[in-house]
Amino acid sequence: MAAVMSYLLVAAAAIAVSFLLALALWRLGIRYSWHREIRPRDVHQEPTPRLGGIAVYVGMVLATLVASQLPLFEDVFANPQPIIAVLAAGFIVVALGVVDDLIDLDWLTKLSGQFIAAGVVAWQGVQIVSLPIGGITLFSPTLSLVLTVLAVVLVMNAVNFIDGLDGLAAGVALISNGVFFLYALVLSLGEAGAP
Numbered sequence: 448m449a450a451v452m453s454y455l456l457v458a459a460a461a462i463a464v465s466f467l468l469a470l471a472l473w474r475l476g477i478r479y480s481w482h483r484e485i486r487p488r489d490v491h492q493e494p495t496p497r498l499g500g501i502a503v504y505v506g507m508v509l510a511t512l513v514a515s516q517l518p519l520f521e522d523v524f525a526n527p528q529p530i531i532a533v534l535a536a537g538f539i540v541v542a543l544g545v546v547d548d549l550i551d552l553d554w555l556t557k558l559s560g561q562f563i564a565a566g567v568v569a570w571q572g573v574q575i576v577s578l579p580i581g582g583i584t585l586f587s588p589t590l591s592l593v594l595t596v597l598a599v600v601l602v603m604n605a606v607n608f609i610d611g612l613d614g615l616a617a618g619v620a621l622i623s624n625g626v627f628f629l630y631a632l633v634l635s636l637g638e639a640g641a642p
Contacts, residue, residue: 453519454632460513465506472498483551497548504541508534532571536564540603558600565599 476482476496485494511530514520524530543560546552574595577584585591610616 450519453514453517456517457510457514461506461510463506464509465502468505469499469502472496472502481548483548498545500541500544500548504537507537528571529568529573532568532573536567539564539567561600561603562596565596565603568599569595 473496476498480494481498482494482496485492511534515524515527539560543552543557543564547557569592574588574591575585575598576591585594606616606620609619
């Protein structure tokens with residue numbers, strides 16, 4: 448029961464902060480016209496305020512800080528290097544997104560920033576070590592690093608590609624992260640019960 452409460456507390460912190468900050472940024476965006484003009488490819492009929500990535504990132508950072516104080520996550524934070532790498536990569540992506548929202552960066556600059564962010568994560572040890580197809584283990588650290596960077600950039604662009612409708616990318620991300628969380632939870636419960 449304590450484990451469930453810990454997970455709920457971390458999720459509640461992320462949701463509350465992200466929602467409240469997104470609402471504040473949305474109101475500021477309307478007041479100060481922080482939006483692009485509607486382009487022919489846009490689905491929106493009215494300009495939509497930008498900078499929502501800041502709210503999501505701040506929510507993630509606060510949730511990480513909350514988790515770091517809970518006994519359930521002691522082992523995770525014993526080696527904080529991968530967590531710091533994920534937060535640093537997230538900062539790079541958010542900073543790139545903010546600049547893009549304000550001045551509309553070219554695709555090469557955005558893609559370069561994505562590769563740098565993915566490289567930070569992979570370089571600090573958050574890597575694909577096996578493939579789900581046949582349980583293939585990657586014995587080459589270089590191959591593991593390259594596949595991880597490519598996978599992270601691919602996922603970032605896949606989510607970005609479906610981000611044309613309000614809530615579509617957020618909904619897909621919520622569902623996929625929910626499934627990923629359940630999978631990780633089942634794995635951790637299996638390890639906890641293993642002799």
